[in-house]
Amino acid sequence: MSGRIIAAAVSIVITSLYGCSQSPVTNSNDIVFPDSLVSYQKHVKPFLNLRCGQCHSDSYAAGGIRLTQYSYLLFDKPNLIVPGKPDESLVNQVLERIIAHQAGRMETIPSNQINGMRTWVTEGALNN
Ligand code: HEC
Incomplete structure (x- = not known):
C-alpha cells in the first residue's frame, strides 16, 4: 500500500520535473528576470x-554549499536564502558584493540578474 503511494508520488515528481524542462537555457546571458513574479524554475x-554551478555543484560543493536544488538553498548553510529578506541572505550578499567571495566569475553578472535574485527572495523565495 505505502509502496503504491510512494510510486505515485515519484511519478508526480518526475512528471513535474519534465514538465518544467521544455527548452532548457544553456547560456546564462539568456536568462532575463522579470520585474516581478520571478520564478524559481524559469529564472x-x-x-x-x-553562473555558480561549476563550484557549488552536487559533487564539488565549494564551501559546503550546493546551489543546484531548491532545498539546498534553504538548508545547506544557515541564511543562504532567507525568504522575504534579501539583506539577510548570503546569496544576495555575495551577488551584491556586500560580503567577500573568491569566485572570479562574479565580475560579469548583469544587474538584471542580481536585481532579479533580490526580487525572488523579496517575493518569498518560492519554489515556483
Ligand atoms: C570558482 C568557484 C566558485 C564559483 C563560480 C562560485 N563560488 Fe561561491 N564559493 C566558492 C568557495 C570556494 C566558497 C567558500 C569560501 C568563500 O566563502 O569564499 C564559496 C562560498 C559561497 C557562499 C558563502 C559565503 C559566506 O560568507 O558564507 C555563498 C553564499 C556563495 N559562495 C554564493 C555563490 C553564488 C551565488 C555564486 C554564483 C553567482 C557562486 N557562489 C559562484 C566558490 C565559488
Whole structure:
C-alpha cells in the first residue's frame, strides 16, 4: 500500500520535473528576470546552475554549499536564502558584493540578474 503511494508520488515528481524542462537555457546571458513574479524554475535555478554551478555543484560543493536544488538553498548553510529578506541572505550578499567571495566569475553578472535574485527572495523565495 505505502509502496503504491510512494510510486505515485515519484511519478508526480518526475512528471513535474519534465514538465518544467521544455527548452532548457544553456547560456546564462539568456536568462532575463522579470520585474516581478520571478520564478524559481524559469529564472533562479538556471541562473544558479549556469553562473555558480561549476563550484557549488552536487559533487564539488565549494564551501559546503550546493546551489543546484531548491532545498539546498534553504538548508545547506544557515541564511543562504532567507525568504522575504534579501539583506539577510548570503546569496544576495555575495551577488551584491556586500560580503567577500573568491569566485572570479562574479565580475560579469548583469544587474538584471542580481536585481532579479533580490526580487525572488523579496517575493518569498518560492519554489515556483
Ligand atoms: C570558482 C568557484 C566558485 C564559483 C563560480 C562560485 N563560488 Fe561561491 N564559493 C566558492 C568557495 C570556494 C566558497 C567558500 C569560501 C568563500 O566563502 O569564499 C564559496 C562560498 C559561497 C557562499 C558563502 C559565503 C559566506 O560568507 O558564507 C555563498 C553564499 C556563495 N559562495 C554564493 C555563490 C553564488 C551565488 C555564486 C554564483 C553567482 C557562486 N557562489 C559562484 C566558490 C565559488
